[in-house]
Amino acid sequence: MEYSDIASVAGKGGLFKIVKPTRTGVILESLDDKKQKLVASATQRISVLSDISIYTTDQEGSRPLEDVFRQINKEFNGDLGVTPTSEPDELKAFIKHIIPDYDPQRVYVSDIKKVINWYNALKQNAPELLEEKPEEKEEKKEKPAKGTKKEKPE
Incomplete structure (x- = not known):
């Protein structure tokens, strides 16, 4: 789960997991033990924690x-x-x-x-x-783009 998967809805207490979008809004599930589902419409103020x-x-x-x-x-x-x-x-x-x-x-x-x-x-x-994010070590070793060849040292 990521912060972009969790939202707050104005007027509703607590946090909600974003389950999936619908034509008119989004389906949310409460993060607490009750796991209540809620269909939030596009007119409700929904704030994603990552934002x-x-x-x-x-x-x-x-x-x-x-x-x-x-x-x-x-x-x-x-x-x-x-x-x-x-x-x-x-x-x-x-x-x-x-x-x-x-x-x-x-x-x-x-x-x-x-x-x-x-x-x-x-x-x-x-x-x-x-939890603290593990320090991203080194960027993945650069791979040549598809269709290109690595140059061999002479």
């Missing part, structure tokens, strides 16, 4: 949610010390610890609560997504 990022004040302007989740897992390994019901100041301190240059003007407490909820959901149902 979500957190605003920052650095040159790039944002940080992908995937990187944020991996950083949280690396720093806290599942024991966050905060919950979505924690005080707003605690939540802001938590996100500042993870992303020191986050933009407090554009990242709301409700956004931080979603990050915590989604992290917990992924930790329970798709922990492999939170």
Whole structure:
């Protein structure tokens, strides 16, 4: 499973696995143990996790949610010390610890609560997504294009 396979639906709590597209929308399945199916129409706001990022004040302007989740897992390994019901100041301190240059003007407490909820959901149902990516070693050894021959050294 990849971050591009998981979505959030506005007005619906939790995260959903994208099962398959339909003519009028997409079929989703909840990530929790209930595995409820939902047909989301094109009129509903669906956000794929791979497309979500957190605003920052650095040159790039944002940080992908995937990187944020991996950083949280690396720093806290599942024991966050905060919950979505924690005080707003605690939540802001938590996100500042993870992303020191986050933009407090554009990242709301409700956004931080979603990050915590989604992290917990992924930790329970798709922990492999939170692991550090193995460093991509060397690009695959360059292969000659089809139809070309390698030159032999003389």
